Amino acid sequence: MASLVDQMGSATPLPGALDERIPDRALNGQGRDSDAILQSLPVAVYTTDAAGRITFYNENAAQLWGLRPELGKSEFCGSWKMHWPDGTPLPHDQSPMALALKEKRPIRGMEVIAERPDGTRVLFITYPSPLFDASGNLIGAVNTLVDITKRHEAEQRVRESEARYREIAAIIESSEDAVLTKDLNGVITSWNHGATRLFGYTADETIGKPVTILIPAERQNEEPTILARIRRGERIDHYETVRQRKDGSPVDISLTVSPVKNPQGKIVGASKIARDITDRRQAEQQQRLLLREMDHRVKNLFALASGVVAFSARSAATPEELSSAVRHRLAALARAHALTLPVTSEGGRRTDQSTTLRVLIQTILLPYEGRTDAGGPRVAVSGPDLRLAGSMVTTFALLLHEFATNAAKYGALSTPAGHVRIDCAEADGQFTLTWQERGGPRIDNPTDSEGFGTMLARATVKDQLRGNISREWDPEGLTIRLSVPRDRVASE
Known part of the structure; x- marks a missing residue:
């Protein structure tokens, strides 16, 4: 040089x-x-x-x-x-x-x-x-x-890739859905906060553990099938199933599973997105229940209308009196029916009105008020009154409507001599309502089977009121005892 x-x-x-x-x-x-x-x-x-x-x-x-x-x-x-x-x-x-x-x-x-x-x-x-x-x-x-x-350019691509990774990681971490990854052996390799909220486990408790800790015993066979599909490169979309939380409680989820590939294109694992669909399942169940209830109510309304006409005809002296009695009783029945319907806002929330139990009983049983053949009241109420919480109005109205409907079709309110006594009491934080029928058709062989109305009443008491309901069949008439927590139903 x-x-x-x-x-x-x-x-x-x-x-x-x-x-x-x-x-x-x-x-x-x-x-x-x-x-x-x-x-x-x-x-x-x-x-x-x-x-x-x-x-x-x-x-x-x-x-x-x-x-x-x-x-x-x-x-x-x-x-x-x-x-x-x-x-x-x-x-x-x-x-x-x-x-x-x-x-x-x-x-x-x-x-x-x-x-x-x-x-x-x-x-x-x-x-x-x-x-x-x-x-x-x-x-x-x-x-x-x-x-x-x-x-x-390579460094820029790396920086952009890292920025995208951070962005995706932030999105995943803040997602309300549960997002996790696993290897081809079903071992969990990542876990976001959404998964913690849904299943109750922290990342430290799950990473390195088999994903089967989330699967109920009766559904363990699902995981091998999912892994086999992932190994074939298949994607599983919106698979609805049930998984298990840390506390052992089941949760309905919609599951999306996608293969994860390394830079060489080889499948090395899977990503899972689990969405809680409990509310949707409950809404669907409620919708099915409402449809059955609607069918049941319509049939009952026809039966009640027929009963009102027949009952009014026994005491009417002229066609005019019959017409007036039927109109008034059907109008009262319509008011009672309106109280049993769920009232919702545009957003789908209940907006029930508050009222007292005594007023509700009078409204529901108004079509049946009057005197028995012996001159006594057909409906009598005793005990303390109770102002119902707004959400409980339609629940109690539904129960009383079912009690009255059955009494009018099969029990004390189906005969001129029949009458109903309703006794209310409070003790030890419990509110008790006793429905007692007398003077109706004699019951010698009570059936053990339950109709839809009875099942509906039992489910309502258990699920919505957190209470208990029992029926006692006496030859003289039916007695229903309803016991619920006072703070569950009362408006303070």
Whole structure:
């Protein structure tokens, strides 16, 4: 390399378009050897004289610039245009090479963008170093350009990938749905907060454990089938099933399972998204119940209307009296029926009205009030009154409606001599209602089977009132005892 330092301007000319020479250049064997070395380097290299005019460049430099500058005329750098990494234009006379010549010191590791004539850009690191003769006089400089475009693009892709990963991780972590991953052996490898909320386990309690800890014993056979489908590359969408919380309670979920692949495209596990569908299942069940209830109510209304007409006919002396009695009783029945219907807002929430139990009893049993053949009241109520919580009005109305309907169809209210006594009492935080029928058809062989109305009443007491209900069949009539927590039904 001695010729490059000692005889700047005497480099061997390059073939083709580079076969241009600075006047008075002296050729010698050492120059040809040093140029051959520079040509063989895997990086871009060029030299300038002390004024910054380019005196030599290798083929890698020409490819980086996208052009072949004119030796002895092009200054400081052979690129068409230059920019700083932020895109700001960089004049050639302010480039790192110009700075190295001006300050007579090496410049190390500055990043610059070269713009080619076709508009493409190359990011490179520049290492210009000034050259001096034996007397210490500046005779030029040599510059090495390292193309880092691909490395920069790869780093940018990594940064973007990491940013996307962080974004996805944040979305997963904040998701209301349970999101977890597992390997092909069914071992849990990740667990988000949504999974903790749904199943009750923390990530530390589940990662490394088999996913079967979430599956009830009777559904353990589902997991091998799911894993087999994942190994085949299949995706499982909206699979509705039941899983088990940490406390052992079941939870209805909709499950979506997708294969997870490594960078080589090999399936290495699966991601699971579990959504709690308990509310939807309960809504569907409630809808089915309401449809059955509607069918049951319609049938009962026809039966009741028939009973009202028949009962009114026994006491009416004229058609006019019959018509008036029927109209009034049907109107009262309609008011009672309205109280048993769920009232909801536009958002689907119940908006029941508050009332007292005594008023509710009078409304429900209004169609049956009057006197028995013996002159006594057909309906009598005793005991303390109770203001019902808003959500309990329709619940109690439904129960009383069922009691009265059955009494009118089969019990005490189906005969002129029959009557009903309702006794209310409070003790030890419990509210008790006793419904006692007398004077109806004699019951010699009570049936053990329950109709829909009876099942509905039992489910209502148990699920909504958190109470108990019992029936006692006496030959003289039916007795129903209802016991519920007072604070569950009372409006404070």
